[in-house]
Amino acid sequence: MDTHYCIRRARLEECDRIIDFLNCEWRKGQLLADKKYFSYYYIDGKKLNFIIATKNNDIVATCGFVRASGSDVWGSNLFVKKGEEPTLVLKIIKFFEKEGLTLFGIGIVKRTQGIYRALGFQVGELKHYYKLFDKDEYKVATIVEKQICSNISNKYQVIEIGSEQILKETIDSLIFDNQRPYKSLEYIIRRYYKFPYPEYAYKVWAIKVAENNIPTVFITREQRVLGEKVLRIVDIIGSEEELQGIGYFFEEQGKINGYEYIDCWCYGIKDTIMQNLGFFCNDVNIIPDRLEPLQKCNDEIYFVNKNMPGFRVFRADGDMDRPNIWYNITL
Secondary structure: OOOOOEEEEOOHHHHHHHHHHHHHHOOOOOHHHOHHHHHHHHEEOOEEOEEEEEEOOEEEEEEEEEEOOOOEEEEEEEEEOOOOOOHHHHHHHHHHHHOOOEEEEEOOOHHHHHHHHHOOOEEEEOEEEEEEOOOOOOOOOEOOOOOOOOOOOOOOEEEEOOOHHHHHHHOOHHHHOOOEOOOOHHHHHHHHHOOOOOOOOEEEEEEEOEOOEOOEEEEEEEEEEOOEEEEEEEEEEEOOHHHHHOHHHHHHHHHHHOOOEEEEEEEOOOHHHHHHOOOEOOOOOEOOOOEOOEOOOOOOOEEEEOOOOOEOEEOOOOOOOOOOOOOOOOO
């Protein structure tokens, strides 16, 4: 017997109902209960970026979405109440298409991967690249083989884009056109300049090839762990080839700031480019991803993509690079 579900976009006044549902079905005290977090990611003007399924007016499933730009969105918090029909997940995912939204996903759990594949999505895994600096002792990473690779290429200039106004005046929005999910200047401003948690201080950088020629923007975030510091490259937008010409920048950042390592979770950047930049990708050493609190293990991050050309994904996409200072959760 086919159970009747009503699948629709949630109304703004249903925020508390959604949080209560997730507290019950997932984990009480999860990060969505933080109103600042919830508002930043899911309230879009007078709209709520959540799809819900109801049965007899009770919420039985949810799927939030975090906007990139245009119709491109990242799905998050896809949960179905125990005992409901397995096909409900399929119906919710298909509802995005009816709404004219292109759905991407990051942080996908293994149990749902088969469903995405059945719907024609590509399921893949981000690679974890890291650049290790020479230290007598490592407190954050666990180093079995000290692999130090330098790149002192100083072919291109790296400049910090210190404000949204400078971003608008400096960056040609055309550099974003060939990448999916699409990321506009407005996206960068909201995601990195206006992120509501001061504990996560992002820096926006640009690679300057020549006057009036900036093909690449990348974003970093410094993090302190156990009295040490690491640097995370959380997003890269535009051309990737020019990364090979800025190795000196990362060498200097490591030396000046005393980083244990610099890491980058990504998919869609050529291995040879990251290797030429002086980054490794292997499991010989433990380069932890979860730093709040520190969990010393090598992690896995999976994504889904509706076979879009030019697809790239990074750690700051969706809601992955979020503050877990007060929470320790796994989506």
